[in-house]
Structure formats: structure tokens, C-alpha cells
Amino acid sequence: MSLESVPPKYAQLVQALQRRIESGDYPPGSMLPSENQLINEFGVSRPTVVAALRVLREQGWIESQQGKGRFVRGRPVTASVEQSRPGQAHLTSPETSSDGEVTEVAALVAPERIATLLDIAPKSKAFLRRRLISRDGGPAEIVSAWVPLELTEGTDLTSADLLTEGLGEHLRSRKGVRFDHIVQQITARMPTADEAKRLGMPKNTPLLAVYGAVRDASGQALAVVEVLLPADRHELEDVYPIG
């Protein structure tokens, strides 16, 4: 009875082949050993080899041509897409994990865009939790979380203290709602005088504004996160495959 569970054989094969590709043993463009060669070398059956190669193909490490063989593409780049999703980190990680101060905690009339994304009536109230995030010793971004009033009852969101768990985890444990997907909008506008002052930015440079509407699996709006970034100091970057 071993307490440490061993990964399945096909997953071990995936890792072994990934290591060989990264080490240059199987350079990009070269042909991978055939299924029969891998069966003999690793002492596993064909379905196991095929399962491992399927995973590698779906992850973008290799491509296959029926009748010819499988060819190395290299380490896939799909992993870094999260970088252009600024709202996501603020939803899942606790507020204590980033350097910043809570600037506003109140129930306010939601701006038109927020009301639309939250699926509430125009000019009606929603709960705002706004923070000024600092990086490298200076103010870097303004992050605002808007939550429908009925979702804030019985939660710690109305406290000015920093949340020790992520917003998603907090709402899930207290209110039983589950974050499923985000509808993200990116736009740009000029900062207000107050925003420019808080962020310490010149008044003639624009703001990048990222809106993330969080929904559950049925499409019900649960929260909206607004991230404001001075365009002269921050950009959004991500990598994705073509096809």
C-alpha cells in the first residue's frame, strides 16, 4: 500500500517525450519515433502510446500526418493567454496577495455600462469595492468590483478590511453561486481628473479599461470587475496559435 500514487503510464510517457523535445533531443521539425518504436522502447501497449501522443498533439507539441509520421513542433505557447485577462487574478486570489489600499466600499448608483453588464435596471444601485493597486512602489492600476446588492448580504464584502480569500471563493461559500465564465470588454478613454491624480499619470495619456462580467453557467451576471491601466505604463499581452 503505497501512499504516493503513481501517475498513469500514458502521462509518464507524455512527460518523457516533453523532456526530450525541450532538451533538444527531438528538435523541432524532426520526426518522432514511430508507434512501434515507442512500444518497444517503453514497454507499453499501443493504446497507451497513442493516448500519450494524442495529448501531445492536442497541446500543440507535435503534429501528425497519417501515412508519414509525427513531427515535432516545439514547446507550445498557448499557456500564457492568462496575461491578457487582468480581471481574472483579482477574482481568484485574495486581496491580501497584492499591494494596495481599499479606497471605496459603498452601495452606489451603477454607471450605465456596469448596470448593463450586471443585468440590473439603469440608475439602480449596486455594491462597489474599489482598490488602488501599487506595483514597484507606485500606484499602478485601479480595480473596481461591482456586485449586485442581493449577493452582498451575509458576506464580508461590505467591510473595509482586505479579503483573505478570493472574491469567487467568498461568494461561492457564502451565497452558493459558482463563477463559470467571463465576458470581457476592452476599451480606452481619457482619465477623469481624480483618476489621473490617484494614478499619478499625465492627464493627456489615455486609460486602458478592461471590463470583466462574471457569469454562472446559466449566463446570470454575478459581478463586474473594472480594471483601469494607464496606457503609457501598462499593456495587455497574450499569445495564441493560428488556425
Place this chain on the structure above:
Amino acid sequence: MSLESVPPKYAQLVQALQRRIESGDYPPGSMLPSENQLINEFGVSRPTVVAALRVLREQGWIESQQGKGRFVRGRPVTASVEQSRPGQAHLTSPETSSDGEVTEVAALVAPERIATLLDIAPKSKAFLRRRLISRDGGPAEIVSAWVPLELTEGTDLTSADLLTEGLGEHLRSRKGVRFDHIVQQITARMPTADEAKRLGMPKNTPLLAVYGAVRDASGQALAVVEVLLPADRHELEDVYPIG
């Protein structure tokens, strides 16, 4: 000898189950029939059923819990991410498929950001192909494609005529290079006087600038696409799952 090829059985099963989920026959949250039930109903073997269910799980239609069963999540929302990839369409579809005019076709000194993304020396020349795209009867966006000089030899890129095939297809057939992935940067800045005039936009509203650096599988830069959108009339929107 049938000219029309039939899709594999597991793919047919995938489509059948997708239809049942979309029609509400298998509502979100409900449990899918067990493997044995599907085997009996569709008259296929277990690996075939498992292969279909694996595809559905990887695409986000269902989730599975060992020992309990598989549960419906609903139609996944990952399909619409392409909307926030403005550069991609301009790379794959022919210029004749969008309404617009070619405004510049020349070899110019590349701006600093373009030179960096193309991996060429600062202040060196690259080939520029710039178009003003119109939508709904007015100017909508400026699309600029920068290509290294050596990749333009023997191509039709230097012609002021509209390309009848996508830039990717053109470079692949003429130069043997293959587009693999895109490194995308999103930022905002104020328009130049010329840009504001061409786009018919107020001078005090910012521009959304999307830079897409196209690379092959080895990371070699092949082209850079710059898309300029007036922020008061266009935004970027995409949908992605959490987790």
C-alpha cells in the same frame, strides 16, 4: 464507392450528444446516461463511447466525476474568443473580402515597436502595406501589415492591388513560411492629426492599438499587424471560462 466520406463513429456520437444538450433533452446539471447505457443505445463499443465523452469533456460540454457519473454543463462559451483577435482575420482572409482602400504600399523605416516585434535592427527598413477599412459606410479602422524586406521578394505584396488571398496563404505558397502563432499586445494612445482625419474621429478620444506579431513554430518573426480602432466606436470583446 461513395464520394462522401462518413465521419468516424465517435464524432457522430459527439454531435448526437451535443444536439441533445442544446435541445434541452439533457439539461445543464443533469446526469448523462452511463457508458453502458450509451453502448446499448448507439450499438458501439466502450472505447468509442469513452472517446466521444472525452472530446465533450475537453471542449467543456460536460464534466465527469469518477464513481458518480458525467454531468451536463451546457454549450461551452470558448468559441467566441476570436472576436478579440482583430489581427487574425486580416491575416487569413483576402483583402477583397473587406471594404476598404489601400493607402500606403512602401518600404519604410519601421517604428521602434515594429522593429522590436520583427526582430530587425532599429531604424532599418521593412515593407508596409496599410489599408483604411470601412464599415457601415464610414472609415472604421486602419490596418497596417509590416513584413521583413526579404519576405517580400517574389510576392505580390508590393502591388497596390488588393490581394485575392490571405497574407498567410500568400507568404506560405510563395516563400514557404508557415504562420504558427501570434504575440498580441494591446495598448492605447492619442491619434496623430493625420490618423484622426482619416478615421473621421474627434481628436480628444484615444485610439485602441492592437499589435499582432506573427511567428512560425520556431519563434521567427514573419510579420506584424497593427490595427488602430477609435475607442469611442469600437471595443474588443471576448468570452473565456474561469479556472
Place this chain on the structure above:
DNA sequence: CCCAACAGGTTGTTTTACCAAGCTAGAGCG
């Protein structure tokens, strides 16, 4: 010489079979 047919390699799909791991409900015992 050229081209067609073939042989032997490759990956893709499907089947049958068996064991392991996890969950649930009910039987049975204290």
C-alpha cells in the same frame, strides 16, 4: 524511359477484455 501496380511502412479507428479507483445504497450486526 515512363508510368502503373504493389509492398511495406505509417497513423486512424474500432472492438473485446480485464483490472483499478471511487461513490452509493442497502444489508446486517452491535
Place this chain on the structure above:
DNA sequence: CGCTCTAGCTTGGTAAAACAACCTGTTGGG
């Protein structure tokens, strides 16, 4: 009554075998 444990369900993983589809180089015959 309450608890434990087991029987029977579920999904997850592995093995062995066969056929189909596709590519390539060779071996022929024309």
C-alpha cells in the same frame, strides 16, 4: 436505532488484435 461493511454501480486505465486510410519507394511492364 446507528454504525460498518459490502455489493454493485460508476468512470479511469491498460492490454491485445484487427482493419482502414494514407504515404513512399520499388518493382515491374508498357
